[in-house]
Amino acid sequence: MEHIGELIRSLRKAHKLTQKALAQKYGMSRATISGIENNTVSEIGLRKVEAILNGFGYELAPVPRQPSRPTLDMLKKVNFHDR
Helix, strand or coil, rough: CHHHHHHHHHHHHHHCCCHHHHHHCCCCCCHHHHHHHHCCCCCCCCHHHHHHHCCCCCCCCCCCCCCCCCCHHHHCCHHHHHC
């Protein structure tokens, strides 16, 4: 979620909006917008985040998580043993 907060902050600034203006547009508090941007909100509804992203022309979509360590299949694909 932290990357979404960074994205929302950069989009807000690119559109020259304050946190207060963005919050008012979506019926939220400025503190909620700040929490989303700084990844400090303990729980935030996906619909709120989706509404903000949609307003900037983005959509919320699931993306598979990359494993922290390469799997055997990943190593086979890059011919790890040929290096």
